[in-house]
Amino acid sequence: MQMGFKKGRIVEAVVTTYNEDAAPNAAPVGIYGIDEKTLVLKVHKESDTCANILRTKGCVINIVYDPLMFLRSALTARGEPEIRQADVEKAEKVDAPFLRDSNAYIEARVLGYRNYLKRDRYGESEVYVFKCGVLKIVILKAYPVGLNRGVAAAIELAIKLSRGDKKGLDEHIRIMRRTLSASEYREIASFLEQCR
Numbered sequence: 107m108q109m110g111f112k113k114g115r116i117v118e119a120v121v122t123t124y125n126e127d128a129a130p131n132a133a134p135v136g137i138y139g140i141d142e143k144t145l146v147l148k149v150h151k152e153s154d155t156c157a158n159i160l161r162t163k164g165c166v167i168n169i170v171y172d173p174l175m176f177l178r179s180a181l182t183a184r185g186e187p188e189i190r191q192a193d194v195e196k197a198e199k200v201d202a203p204f205l206r207d208s209n210a211y212i213e214a215r216v217l218g219y220r221n222y223l224k225r226d227r228y229g230e231s232e233v234y235v236f237k238c239g240v241l242k243i244v245i246l247k248a249y250p251v252g253l254n255r256g257v258a259a260a261i262e263l264a265i266k267l268s269r270g271d272k273k274g275l276d277e278h279i280r281i282m283r284r285t286l287s288a289s290e291y292r293e294i295a296s297f298l299e300q301c302r
């Protein structure tokens with residue numbers, strides 16, 4: 107399967123599903139590669155993504171390097187649309203959409219799941235662990251993408267803000283300003299301004 111999946115590694119991807127009203131939904135989720143055909147997702151019960159996967163027994167895992175997509179899909183409030191119908195297309199083998207702009211996507215079907223209560227410094231939450239089988243892989247953009255610190259900073263910022271942690275945000279913003287293109291940074295700054 108490649109694409110950065112390796113036993114023991116977590117690949118940060120954007121998982122797309124359909125809400126009950128057929129609106130497309132997107133959320134960053136850490137994906138664990140088990141073997142060539144099996145992936146694991148650990149999803150908080152309180153998310154739309156969890157409800158959607160439980161209902162449809164499938165999802166699409168989008169491999170993206172777009173920093174704004176990580177921020178937007180993590181920080182848009184529950185029930186509000188983070189992506190539009192025009193951003194997606196229906197996948198072939200699962201009842202879920204894929205992001206047209208992703209570099210690659212994986213259609214995955216739930217093989218089984220369990221849930222447990224997670225306790226960490228953010229408190230208690232119920233987590234569903236989905237074991238998923240890979241049904242289809244589509245590469246939309248042929249070339250590999252080089253590392254960029256701004257994308258990594260956007261991911262760290264999205265994680266912090268989605269957990270309500272407001273400490274040390276300036277450093278992530280400084281890295282994005284320095285290492286992303288001016289237009290990418292402008293779009294992100296304006297999105298973050300709207301989130302305040």
Ligand SMILES: Cc1cc2nc3c(=O)[nH]c(=O)nc-3n(C[C@H](O)[C@H](O)[C@H](O)COP(=O)(O)O)c2cc1C
Nearest residue numbers: 118133134135136148149150153154155180264265
């Ligand atoms: C990089 C990144 C990785 C994340 N990984 C997970 C994860 O593995 N499981 C999870 O439940 N939430 C994860 N989150 C948080 C969810 O993406 C976030 O709660 C999101 O708003 C849920 O959206 P939804 O309600 O539309 O499903 C992650 C956030 C970021 C920024």
